[in-house]
Amino acid sequence: MNAYLVIQLARFGDLVQTKRLLLSLQAQPDSEVHLCLDESLAPLARLLYPWARLHPVCAHGTALAKLPPAEQARAVLEKNVPVFRTLAAASFTLVYNLNFSPLNYRLASLFDPSQVRGHVWQDGQEAVGQWTRLAMRWSSMRRLGLNIADFWAWHHPAPVPAALVNPVAQGRGGGLGVVLAGRESRRSLPPKVLAALAGGLLDLRPGGQAGAALTLLGSRSEAQAARRLERELPPRHARSVRNLCGATDWAALAEVVAGLDLVLTPDTGTMHLAAHLGVPVLATFLSSAWCFETGPYGQGHLVLQANLDCAPCLESQPCTSLVAEPARGQTAGQPACLRPFSAPGLVRYLSTREAGHLPPGLTAFGSDTDRLGQTYAALAGPDPQAALRGHFREFLSAHLGAGGLGAEPGPPAMVSHELAERLYTERDWLVPDPESSAGRLWQFACVFEQNDDIPAGY
Numbered sequence: 001m002n003a004y005l006v007i008q009l010a011r012f013g014d015l016v017q018t019k020r021l022l023l024s025l026q027a028q029p030d031s032e033v034h035l036c037l038d039e040s041l042a043p044l045a046r047l048l049y050p051w052a053r054l055h056p057v058c059a060h061g062t063a064l065a066k067l068p069p070a071e072q073a074r075a076v077l078e079k080n081v082p083v084f085r086t087l088a089a090a091s092f093t094l095v096y097n098l099n100f101s102p103l104n105y106r107l108a109s110l111f112d113p114s115q116v117r118g119h120v121w122q123d124g125q126e127a128v129g130q131w132t133r134l135a136m137r138w139s140s141m142r143r144l145g146l147n148i149a150d151f152w153a154w155h156h157p158a159p160v161p162a163a164l165v166n167p168v169a170q171g172r173g174g175g176l177g178v179v180l181a182g183r184e185s186r187r188s189l190p191p192k193v194l195a196a197l198a199g200g201l202l203d204l205r206p207g208g209q210a211g212a213a214l215t216l217l218g219s220r221s222e223a224q225a226a227r228r229l230e231r232e233l234p235p236r237h238a239r240s241v242r243n244l245c246g247a248t249d250w251a252a253l254a255e256v257v258a259g260l261d262l263v264l265t266p267d268t269g270t271m272h273l274a275a276h277l278g279v280p281v282l283a284t285f286l287s288s289a290w291c292f293e294t295g296p297y298g299q300g301h302l303v304l305q306a307n308l309d310c311a312p313c314l315e316s317q318p319c320t321s322l323v324a325e326p327a328r329g330q331t332a333g334q335p336a337c338l339r340p341f342s343a344p345g346l347v348r349y350l351s352t353r354e355a356g357h358l359p360p361g362l363t364a365f366g367s368d369t370d371r372l373g374q375t376y377a378a379l380a381g382p383d384p385q386a387a388l389r390g391h392f393r394e395f396l397s398a399h400l401g402a403g404g405l406g407a408e409p410g411p412p413a414m415v416s417h418e419l420a421e422r423l424y425t426e427r428d429w430l431v432p433d434p435e436s437s438a439g440r441l442w443q444f445a446c447v448f449e450q451n452d453d454i455p456a457g458y
Contacts, residue, residue, distance in 0.1 A: 002093040005034040007107050009059040009099050012269030015041050015048070016276050017297065020153035020165045020373070021096060022049055027160055036087065036107065039079070044250040048276065057083050059103055084110060096155050117155045130433040131155060134399070137423050142312050143385045144392040145292035150373030154400055162297075162369035167278025169300030171261035175213025176201055177274075179265035180222035180229070180245060186287035186315055186335060188266045191225050193342045195232035198264060200347030201282075202237050205261075213240055215256060217263075217270055220246030267294050275301060282350075286337040288315040291365055292389070297374050301367040304346070306337035307382060308361060337361070355380035372397045395419045 004025040008018045015037060025033045032053065037045055039056035046054065058064070058079040064072045088110040097108045097118040109121040120127045128136070135151055138144065153159035178198050181188040189197070202214060214237060216226045226245045230238050248256060254273060257263065263274040264282045267289040274281050275296040285291045286306035293312075295303050305311075310321050321336035340346070343359035358364055363381030367374065372393050378386065 001030055001032055002028060003032045003034060003091060004028070005036060005055075005087065005090070005092045005095045007036045007095065007097045007099070007104060009036070009038055009057070009101060009104055011038075011060070012041065012044070013267075013272045013294070014099075014148075015045060016269060016272035017147075017149040017294070018098065018152055019048070019276060019297075020149050020159055020162065021098075021156060022052060023165060024153060024156045024159040025096075026051060034090070034092070036083070044254075047250060047254055055083050055087060057103070059101075096152075098152055098155075129155075130428055133425075133428070134423055138392075141392070141422075142290055142293065144389050145290060146372075146393075146396065147292065147297065147374040148294055149297050153373065157401075161371075162373045163299065166275050166298035169275070169278055169280040169298060171280055172259045173261060174256075174259035175215060175240075175261055176205075177215045177217055177257060177260040177263040177265075178229070179263065179268050179270045180216060180218035180225045181266065181268075186319065187285075187289045189284055189338070189341055190334075191228035192232050193338065194264075195229045196342060197284075197346065198229070199233055199237050201262070201264065201350065202240075204347070204351050214242065215260065216241060216243045216245055217248075217253070217256070218245040222246070271296055284341060286311070286341070287319075287335060288312050291376055295365070295374065295376060296367060299368055302379075303365040303367065303376060304341070305363045305365055305381075306340065306361060307363045308337050311337055349380065353379070371402055372400075392419065395423075 006018060006022060006025070008015055018035075022033055022035065025031055033049075033051065034055060035045060035049065035052045036055040036057060038059040040060060040062065042054050042056040045052065058076045061072065061076065064075050067075060084107070087107070092111065092115060095108070095111050095116045097104050097116055097120070100119055104119050105121050105126050108116050108119060113120050113122040113127070117129055118132055120129065131151075131154065135146070138146070149165075150159075150162065176198060178194065180191075180194070198214065214233075216229065218226060222245045223243075226243050230241050230243065233241070244252075244256060253270070254277065257270065257274050257279055258277045260274070260279050262280050262282055263271065264284070265271040265274070266284050266286075271281055271283055275298050278298070281296040281301040283291065283296055283301065283303045285295065285303055290312040291303040291305050295301070308321060313319065319335045323333060323336045323339060340359040340361035345357050345359045346362070349355075349357040349359075349364070358380040363383055364379045365376035365383075366379045367376055369375060370393070375393075
């Protein structure tokens with residue numbers, strides 16, 4: 001029996017996005033998959049991955065917030081030390097440590113560094129493998145990006161095909177679901193904008209004038225926003241609202257989402273849950289959200305991506321593109337990337353799918369997969385990085401030994417010399433790395449070609 005441990009201590013959406021890696025480990029002959037995660041997500045993990053053995057720990061500590069600091073520390077130790085002992089006593093073939101956090105490194109210290117992929121504790125210091133180092137370097141080129149689910153999955157030398165991770169999206173007859181907000185406020189549409197878009201979508205459905213089913217989803221903290229959205233809806237649609245904000249546990253949320261026709265959502269965990277279940281997603285990506293990094297996984301989803309020059313931004317920094325709202329006489333108002341989502345032409349585009357109806361400032365992307373993982377193709381609006389993104393994906397595919405991504409079989413893909421100079425350092429050539437096949441970089445070096453068309457900013 002080969003036992004594999006995945007340490008995923010991040011939140012809801014990250015747990016769902018670990019699916020490709022977990023499925024790849026489960027597909028190994030005679031394998032047993034273990035998952036270490038925050039205790040608050042254990043009920044969800046049992047729904048998503050019933051075949052995995054769970055090791056819940058206190059990572060987020062939200063349930064301990066009301067305790068005095070000294071009691072918090074004691075409670076964390078009481079919860080976590082027994083789990084640490086269990087993991088240390090187990091015989092794992094490999095450990096996949098996916099997050100950068102103090103607790104992740106403490107867990108990594110339980111194992112021989114040669115066993116650990118991702119974030120490693122070695123000789124009393126934090127370290128990362130070559131694949132993770134490579135990702136840290138390409139993170140400055142966010143308009144290219146790689147879906148985080150694929151980044152995690154490619155810690156495995158041969159992950160399951162991306163097309164097999166989630167079902168092809170198909171409506172289930174339960175109407176429209178609207179997710180009120182994500183964790184980052186600038187990534188979400190305000191209730192008034194969201195209500196106009198949701199109302200337009202309901203009008204497009206057969207019987208929409210009579211009031212099609214509308215389900216509002218979110219946590220208790222979105223309850224007020226949900227009430228505001230209801231007030232903004234036309235009466236014919238407000239009568240059909242089912243407000244479930246703060247009213248579902250994990251099992252109920254999964255059951256509700258599984259029955260919907262479409263989920264309108266920002267970049268949220270519920271978006272990833274819908275994709276996991278094969279429910280069509282209409283995702284709104286703006287501000288710091290970039291679909292090539294964290295978009296809905298699978299085939300049959302639609303992303304409305306803000307495409308201003310400043311996108312994607314950093315949520316931790318002030319918005320530099322605030323625009324006034326003339327109707328209210330304000331000198332500074334909403335982020336510029338929000339404005340296209342309230343343009344009247346957006347619903348018209350969703351009705352006709354004619355590119356000329358899509359408001360400026362947006363690109364509509366359709367989701368698909370290739371040999372490397374999740375992809376998005378522009379259905380309407382500009383995508384000036386498309387060619388460079390394809391070049392980048394060829395580069396990563398060749399680096400991983402996955403072959404070229406083109407439809408025609410042939411010699412190894414030629415990749416950009418400039419990308420190689422940006423993403424490789426001397427350490428990659430000189431220091432042995434357990435995550436890389438011996439000699440791969442030397443074999444790979446001979447297929448570089450010079451490409452002077454890469455903009456310096458990417």
